[in-house]
Amino acid sequence: MNDYKTHDYEGLIAETISMKSSNGDEINAYLAKPLTEGNFPIVVLIHHLPGWDELYKEFTRKFAHHGYIAICPDLYHREGNGSPDDVAAEVRSNGGVSDKQVIEDILGASDYAKNLSNSNGKVGLFGTCSGGRHGFLIGCSTDNFDAIVECWGGNVVMDDASITEKQPISPHTLTESLSSPLLGLFGNDDVSPTPEQVDEHENLLKENDKDYVFHRYDGAGHGFMYYQTPLYRQQQSLDAWEKVFNFFHEKLRS
Amino acid sequence: MCTMISEKADVKGSGKKTTNWIPLDSCDIYYDHSTYVDCEHSITLSFKNEMNPIDSRITVEITPESAKDIINKINAALEKGNHIS
Numbered sequence: 001m002n003d004y005k006t007h008d009y010e011g012l013i014a015e016t017i018s019m020k021s022s023n024g025d026e027i028n029a030y031l032a033k034p035l036t037e038g039n040f041p042i043v044v045l046i047h048h049l050p051g052w053d054e055l056y057k058e059f060t061r062k063f064a065h066h067g068y069i070a071i072c073p074d075l076y077h078r079e080g081n082g083s084p085d086d087v088a089a090e091v092r093s094n095g096g097v098s099d100k101q102v103i104e105d106i107l108g109a110s111d112y113a114k115n116l117s118n119s120n121g122k123v124g125l126f127g128t129c130s131g132g133r134h135g136f137l138i139g140c141s142t143d144n145f146d147a148i149v150e151c152w153g154g155n156v157v158m159d160d161a162s163i164t165e166k167q168p169i170s171p172h173t174l175t176e177s178l179s180s181p182l183l184g185l186f187g188n189d190d191v192s193p194t195p196e197q198v199d200e201h202e203n204l205l206k207e208n209d210k211d212y213v214f215h216r217y218d219g220a221g222h223g224f225m226y227y228q229t230p231l232y233r234q235q236q237s238l239d240a241w242e243k244v245f246n247f248f249h250e251k252l253r254s
Numbered sequence: 255m256c257t258m259i260s261e262k263a264d265v266k267g268s269g270k271k272t273t274n275w276i277p278l279d280s281c282d283i284y285y286d287h288s289t290y291v292d293c294e295h296s297i298t299l300s301f302k303n304e305m306n307p308i309d310s311r312i313t314v315e316i317t318p319e320s321a322k323d324i325i326n327k328i329n330a331a332l333e334k335g336n337h338i339s
Contacts, residue, residue, distance in 0.1 A: 093262060129256050
């Protein structure tokens, strides 16, 4: 966790920036970074299906407050501009964004942050909901990341009926290729992913001897860290945030 | 993750934004975690005009029970209306 004392100077800058996806497209991102001296690890945030919204900008600033360069690209940038929930509704109406494009955008965000002068070069991924799924998928599709936090990533285990042109592969089938330590956080009352799907996800990680830790909370379902929704569960959320920061501290600052 | 359970209806109608009415030609209907209403999952009806599919949206979020009740009441109103038309 953040080990600052009350007499320490604190400062951060948080702003919208323009960055290049690895496919060359210019998209927007929200960047937050400490103003203090130092070499900081990077966290790339993968926003959830409801969009590039206020919650994810708060999460981005939260990581900066804890001493990370945090960057959250707008994965829906190409769909148009408007209020985040209206843009997300349009994305949903169009069947979501493609996995390929998300991977390219996240790689672009990672490269942007690595090129900042106060980066230590280590990069973690943090995603919830569809972003949790994307985090795991990216960890299996690239070797660019040093730690991944997957929060309640549904459709990591996809059935054949869920496969689409935009989501052509069930991420769990790629487990053998996972290239990064993984922290998974799940609620046992969730229906996507169900506890049985989390079991299958975990069994594959075990079989492939991957470096992972899963925490599965009773009394919590999907989105239990979303304080602005009825899904919020205070105690489970506080514990989960502590685990996130401890995990990133261990993997990105050593 | 959130569901991708989404349906789309063709609509010929209009809806009221803050002060004025606009034409609507489509409605996205989806079942997902609620944004505001106090229940785990909700039905969202997001009406729009395809010419301006983001800013034109008029959206309501209701519980699944409310959605079923509205379906029944719409059918009842349609049936009564058929008797007088």
